[in-house]
Structures are given as structure tokens and as C-alpha cells.
Amino acid sequence: MIIDVRAGREGDLPALLEIYNHHVRTGHATFDEVEVSLDDRQAWWATYAPVGSHRLIVAAGDERVAGYATSSPYRAHPAFQHTVETSVYLAPDAIGQGIGGRLYDTLLAELVDTDAHHVVAAVALPNDASVALHLSRRFTVVGTFTDYAIKRGRRISSTWFERPVRMRDECP
Template sequence: MQNARVIIDVRAGKEGDLPALLEIYNHHIRTGYATFDEVEVSLDDRRAWWATYAPVGSHRLIVAAEDGRVVGYATSSPYRAHPAFQRTVETSVYLAPDAMGQGIGGRLYDMLLAELGDTEAHHVVAAVALPNDASVALHLSRQFTVVGTFTGYAIKRGRRISSTWFERPVRM
């Protein structure tokens, strides 16, 4: 018997993906430190968040779906509100727990970075809450360089969290 080949569709996010995106994000709020949010967000919160992304421009939302089920997503968001940072984006990648370790994060990043190449964005930054060896490896494999680490600068569930920051130009 042959193993069934899993096909992952990586595409622009659709509004109908919101419930799955909400569940993935809330999972990370409940169980880890990839987000510093401590209270689960609502579908209305995610609708407002959704409105900040578009199929064109430098603020994108890319999803990975397996057999129609969303298993992860990547975003490029404004880094800071100051006009000087208008062409800098901050990226995030979140995966469903059963989708980790399968290369899906890399596929999401590859599509996101390729699409950013056709925009006015010129610089990408990302923060990885530690420890998270898989996310550090993902960023290094996509030619991000380490900028530095904020040590114990956040507290979530009584634990001090450090984050390593990464950067890269959009076009290499």
C-alpha cells in the first residue's frame, strides 16, 4: 500500500478562512509564546484584523490548506506607524499544531516573500519568541539575518520571554 501524497495549497487568504485562522491563532495564545496576546480573540476581532490585508500591496495574508482545511498562514503587516517605516513590513507565520515540521512554514514564507517582491516594500523584519528552534531555522533558511535579542523583555503567564529579531531585504 502506498502512502497517500498530501497536497498543500498555498494561496491568498479568503474571508471564509477566518474561523480556521482564529482557531490557529487562539491555539498559540492558549499554549505557547509565539504571540504575546494572553486572551483569546473573537471572530469580530479577526474581522477587523482581516480588513488590514489586501490581495495587492505590501500587507498580505497567505494561507496553506490541506484538502480544503487551513493549516497555517503568513502575514506581512505594517512594522511601525511612522512614515519612515512605510516600506518596512513585519512578518508572522502561524501553523496548526498538526502541521508543524512538514515544511509548510517555508512554503508560506516563500510565497509571501515572492509576492512582496512586486510591491513597494523594501525591508522585512520578524521577531521569534524563544525558545523556538524551528522558527529560528525557518528565518535563517529564508536568508534573514539576526539583528539581536531582547532578553526577558516580556512576561506571559508569569514567564519572562526573550525574542530574537531578524531582518532581510525584500529583494535579494
């Protein structure tokens, strides 16, 4: 499959919704337990733009969306205005094909020309592939919250990662 990595388009919303709701139903990549609606996703969509530090990047091919990555506000406090939290979600049949890495590479490259300074990400465990993805993109482990969440009666731990937007050896 040929994959085009690009900015998200409003027409992608139904596919993005299906990917997200798949993870709501089947796993713990999100802690949501109830599927979100298209109306919910339209409000979510409005928080992203093709410029600035809050982006939505899509991997599409063969007339379908295979996955997406986002950079979102970390927290509402003004002290965190230059910190973004990233997420990557893939369609089930797109996992293990390098699409997550391509999404992350594009997103991180686009953040360099914004006012974002720092990137954080959380990986709900176990998820060896996502841990490896973050480490391969030069994130460092901050620490692990052990059994700090519960989804469908199961306790979940998450490892948190961080990295500067501009890596020292990449700066001019």
C-alpha cells in the same frame, strides 16, 4: 496531505482564528494572553489585501487551513512605510512538514512586486524551528531582547531578524 498556498479568503477566518487562539492558549508565539474573537479577527482581516505590501497567505489542504503567513505594517510612523513585519502561524498538526517554508517563500516572492523594501520578524524563544526557518530564508539576526516580555508569569526573550525584500543576487 496536498497543500495549496494561496491568498487568504474571508471564509478562512474561523480557521485562522482557531490557529491563532491555539497559540494564545498554549505557547508564546504571540504575547496575547486572551483569545481573540471573530469580530476582532474581522477587523484584523480588513488590514490585508491581495495586492500591496500587506498580505495574508494561507496554506490549505484536505478542506482545512494548515497555517498562514502575514506581512503587516512594522510601525505607524511614515519612516517605516516600506518596512513590513512578517508572522507565520501553523496548526499544531502542521508543524514540521515544511508548510512554514512554503508560506514564507510565497509571501516573500509576492512582496518583490510591491513598495516594500525591508522585512523584519521576531521569534519568541525558545523556538529552534522558527529560528531555522528565518535563517533558511536568508534573514539575518539583528539581536535578542532578553527577558523583555512576560506571559503567564514567564519571562520571554525574542530574537529579531531582518532581510531586504529584494536580495542583491536576485535583482536583475
